């Protein structure tokens with residue numbers, strides 16, 4: 288079912304300003320009038336950069352924790368690029384690793400500003416890539432809406448400026464880029480990923496071993512694909528971050544919920560042109576309700592703003608959907624997946640939250656953040672055809688658990 292953003296009433300109890308509601312509507316109208324609704328398509332790629340030397344370990348982690356498998360690898364002037372596929376209709380995962388240990392670009396400089404981001408100075412979620420019918424027309428329209436794009440002289444990595452994708456500058460509100468691509472994302476030549484990279488046979492064998500394990504233990508197919516991705520932003524920039532993303536995509540603002548116990552809100556944007564979010568995952572924005580310095584009067588929990596102060600505005604977690612159902616012995620699939628991963632050494636924050644009894648509901652859990660990408664992995668099982676996107680009580684528990692992740696990390700950094 289296609290959603291018409293202009294006629295859609297957002298869900299939730301988080302109060303938005305009049306400014307937000309007015310400009311949300313104006314942005315939808317302008318997207319349509321400027322032709323962006325027609326030009327833009329679904330999400331085709333998700334780009335993550337890791338530190339020099341971390342790519343193979345990160346691929347092994349991805350193989351164990353999710354459905355993505357390596358399809359090809361390339362090398363450009365500055366980076367090695369690893370292209371991973373789950374289902375053909377789901378976005379590709381593109382992992383970039385700088386070739387030089389001392390590589391520096393905007394990501395390095397941004398990470399250096401934040402106490403917990405600086406130790407993995409080149410690790411960061413970069414952004415997502417949308418299909419477009421015409422790259423040049425898209426750039427031209429978006430530039431007329433004051434969206435900035437990257438040009439040759441501004442960055443060293445040719446993937447940003449001399450490939451089949453054109454990328455925006457990292458957003459001031461989220462640190463994320465958006466890329467647009469007219470080519471088939473699997474057409475290496477058109478995409479100009481670089482020269483084919485010869486992989487080490489032992490590395491490939493190791494990945495294959497994990498793929499076999501995931502198959503024999505049924506992790507793959509139980510872990511399906513990416514359901515949503517959540518970016519954490521500052522309290523005062525919540526509305527701007529959402530409106531900026533609506534300007535740059537054809538997503539719509541699905542709704543926002545106040546998570547008062549955690550002094551935060553969860554704000555969801557979705558692609559209204561797909562029946563399955565995994566074809567074009569939802570983009571979620573989370574922010575504190577009040578900034579940290581005001582919270583110092585109130586002393587409420589504030590893990591969301593703490594995260595931004597520790598790591599900078601950035602992608603916080605990527606959520607995989609787990610097939611709904613029971614594993615052998617009546618265990619829910621998500622419990623089985625998590626227990627199996629724990630036996631293989633993956634660490635999780637707290638427990639699976641939510642109950643799946645007879646009523647539709649959600650069960651979810653966060654992993655500890657990846658040592659390579661700094662991203663947390665969420666697993667979500669929508670039991671008995673749960674229609675909503677999330678439950679407030681689960682989000683409150685998950686947010687609290689994510690706060691523990693940083694306390695753990697603080698110990699490592701400052702001890």
Ligand SMILES: [Fe+2]
Nearest residue numbers: 517604606665
């Ligand atoms: Fe989430």
